[in-house]
Each structure stands twice: as structure tokens, then as C-alpha cells.
Amino acid sequence: xxxxxxxxxxxxKSVRTTQFQRNSDIHTMAWVVEPGHxxxxxxxxxxxxxxxxxxxxxIHPHRGMETVTFLIxxxxxxxxxxxxxxxxxxxxAQWMTAGRGVEHLEDAAKGETVNLLQLxxxxxxxxxxxxxxxxxxxxxxxxxxxxxxxEIRLFSGSLGDKASDTLxxxxxxMAEINMEPGAAFKYEIPGSYNGFLYILEGExxxxxxxxxxxxxxxxxxxxxxxxxxxEIKIEARSGMRVMLYAGxxxxxxxxxxxxxxxxxxxxxxxxxxxxxxxxx
Numbered sequence: 001x002x003x004x005x006x007x008x009x010x011x012x013k014s015v016r017t018t019q020f021q022r023n024s025d026i027h028t029m030a031w032v033v034e035p036g037h038x039x040x041x042x043x044x045x046x047x048x049x050x051x052x053x054x055x056x057x058x059i060h061p062h063r064g065m066e067t068v069t070f071l072i073x074x075x076x077x078x079x080x081x082x083x084x085x086x087x088x089x090x091x092x093a094q095w096m097t098a099g100r101g102v103e104h105l106e107d108a109a110k111g112e113t114v115n116l117l118q119l120x121x122x123x124x125x126x127x128x129x130x131x132x133x134x135x136x137x138x139x140x141x142x143x144x145x146x147x148x149x150x151e152i153r154l155f156s157g158s159l160g161d162k163a164s165d166t167l168x169x170x171x172x173x174m175a176e177i178n179m180e181p182g183a184a185f186k187y188e189i190p191g192s193y194n195g196f197l198y199i200l201e202g203e204x205x206x207x208x209x210x211x212x213x214x215x216x217x218x219x220x221x222x223x224x225x226x227x228x229x230x231e232i233k234i235e236a237r238s239g240m241r242v243m244l245y246a247g248x249x250x251x252x253x254x255x256x257x258x259x260x261x262x263x264x265x266x267x268x269x270x271x272x273x274x275x276x277x278x279x280x
Contacts, residue, residue: 006227006229007188007227007229007230007231008191008224008225008227008229008230008231009186009207009208009230009231009232009233010207010208010221010222010223010224010230010231010232011207011208011209011211011221011222012206012207012209012211012213012219012220012221012222013220013221013222013223014219014220015211015213015217015218015219016217016218017216017217018030018031018032018049018216018217018218019031020049020051024056026052026053026054026055026056027050027051027052027053027056028050028051028052029048029049029050029051029052030048030049030216031046031047031048031049032047032048032049032117032198032218033045033046033047033119033196033218034046035256038122038254038256041194042122042194042249042250042251043121043122043170043172043194043247043248043249043250044119044120044121044122044194044196044245044247045065045120045121045122045254045256045261046119046120047117047118047119047120047198047245048117048118049115049116049117049198050114050115050116050117050118051113051114051115052108052113052114052116053108053112053113053114054107054108054109054110054111054112055107056107056108057105057106057107058105059079059103059104059105060103060104060105060259061101061102061103061259061260061275061280062096062098062101062102062103062104062259062260063098063099063100063101063102063128063259063260063261063262063271063274063275063280064098064099064122064123064128064260064261064262064267064271065098065120065121065122065123065261066095066096066097066098066120066121066123066168066169066170067094067095067096067098067118067119067120067121068093068094068095068096068118068119068120068121068156068172068174069088069093069094069096069106069116069117069118069119070092070093070116070117070118070119070155070174070176070243071088071089071090071091071092071093071114071115071116072090072115072116072117072200073090073114073115074090074108074109074112074113074114074115074116075087075088075089075090075108075109075112075114076088076106076107076108076109076114076116077105077106077107077108077109078094078104078105078106078107079104079105079107080096080102080103080104080134086136087109088136089139090139091139091153091176092136092137092138092139093137093155093174094134094135094136094137095134095135095137095155095156095166095167095168096132096133096134096135097123097130097131097132097133097134097167097168097169098132099123099127099128099129099130099131099132099133100128100129100130100131100132101132101271101274101275101279101280102132102134102280103280106118117198117243119245120261121168121170121172121247122170122250122252122254122261123169123170123250123261124169124170124250124252125252125263127169128262128263128267130169133167135166135167137155137164137166139153142154142155142164143162143163143164144162145159145160145162147183147185148183148185149179149180149182149183149184149236150177150178150179150180150183150185150236151177151178151179152175152176152177152187153175153176153177153178154174154175155174155175155176156168156172156173156174157171157172157173157174157175157189157246158173159173159175159187159188160188170247170248170250171190171193171247171248172245172246172247172248173189173193173195173244173245173246173247174243174244174245175187175243175244176241176242176243177234177240177241177242177243177244178240178241179202179204179234179236179239179240179241179242180236180239181236181237181238181239182235182236182237183235183236184233184234184235184236185233185234186231186232186233186234187231187232187234187244188229188230188231189230189231189232189246190228190229190230190246190248191224191225191226191227191228191229191230192224192228192248192249193224193230193246193247193248193249194221194223194246194247194248194249195220195221195232195244195245195246195247196218196219196220196221196244196245196246197213197218197219197221197232197234197242197243197244197245198217198218198219198242198243198245199213199214199215199216199217199218199219199240199241199242200215200241200242200243201215201239201240201241202214202215202236202237202238202239202240202241202242203215203236203237203238203240204234204235204236204237204238204240204242205233205234205235205237206219206232206233206234206235207219207221207222207232207233208233210233210235212237221246232244255267255268257271257272260272
């Protein structure tokens, strides 16, 4: 029988290989987290892996969620109706709380093809109309944990005695993990969290059953049941770069239409009305 001091070792419940699709001459993308599986992926709504050049997206609105952009390669220009402009460089991230409403634009630097991940995180109903907020998370400013043969850069959440000061509404852990061949360690996360790993480079084994994963695959962690503490075992079979995301499920209805994510159809209608009326 487990006690509150025990750490539950999680397994991997599913492995899926992402499939890139060509949307235009300047944009290819793959779903890492497919939209529509709200309960299964809670609190995560979707995640896209994009390769794009300038001009793919115009200025567009959001309400009721947080967007998390991680730049794998290239330079990304950003415009936000609340906070102005900025540039993300390779290894940086951007955490935007859309809240009650914001307009923004993310665009590749001229002449470049950028490689990026964008995650949408849900917000609890009582906080969906929070003020918008925008945070640049610079690679050089993030806490870094060194294990034998492994470097973990913490963009959100905590690990051991290190914690990120990133502000997010739904509690979320986000980490970039770089490992040498043969390196192994255990990443501890709260037992109540739901989470997944996405392998950017290399190959490794994951979880209590040493499930094999390789570049381009997304691995969802199994449940920790009622355990308060849990961990996921990660071992690199080659040089490996992997992203880890885990968060507290919200367990509320999701109604998503375009760039808005609310709890009811009426709230979606109101979001479109507010946007048309210039209230963003």
C-alpha cells in the first residue's frame, strides 16, 4: 500500500507519431495534441508543430485560454494589442494569457523559415475573463537543472528546489530536456497532473515499462491514480531533446469555436459579438 510519502512511477498509456501536412507553400504543420479530445487532454486543448515563413497568420483574436509558444529554430516577430512588439529567438518561449480578449500576431522573420510549437492551455471558467497578460520567457533567464548527462530548462512549474517564476492560471509544468546517450533520470510531477512528452530529437525509453519513443512521437503519461506524488522515468538511447508538459486538469465543459474557448455556446456568441464591437 502506498503512503503519502511514496512516489508513483507512471507508465506511458499511448504513443503517436505526428504527421506533417502541407497547408501552403509557406506553411507545413503537424498536430502534437489534436483538438477535440478535451477530457482526455485536459487542461491542454491542442498543440501544433509549425514550419512557417512570413505571412502565414494575420492579426487574430483570442479569448478564454493561454497560448504557449516555444521557438525551436529561427526568429519570430510578435505583436500584441495589449503590450506591443517583441522578437523570440531559438530556445525562447512566450506565455500569453488571452483572458477576456487580446489580438496578436506571430510572424516569421523575413527570409526565414521558423520551427515552433504552440500549445493552447485551458482556463477555469471563473478566470476566463481575467486581464490579458504577456510574458517573454528567455532561454538564458530560465532555471536550469543539471543531472548526470541531462540538462533540464524549466519554463514553468518546479523541479526539486528550482522553480520558474512564470505566471500561469492553470498550474502547468513545461520543461525542455536535453540528454546525452545513456543518461537517465526521473522527473517528479504532482500525481493529479495530466501530461505528455514530445520528442524533438533522438530516441529514448519512458515510464515504468520503458516504452520506446523516437523523434516526432508524442507520448501521453498514464494516470497516477490517487497518488499525491508521481514521477516519469526518462532514459536516452541516443542524444535526445524532448519537451515535457504536465498540468492540473480543470474538469469543466469546453466549447471552442475558432480562436475562442469558453464553457457554453452563449459565451462563444458573446465573444464574437464583443470582438465585432471592438471590445478586445
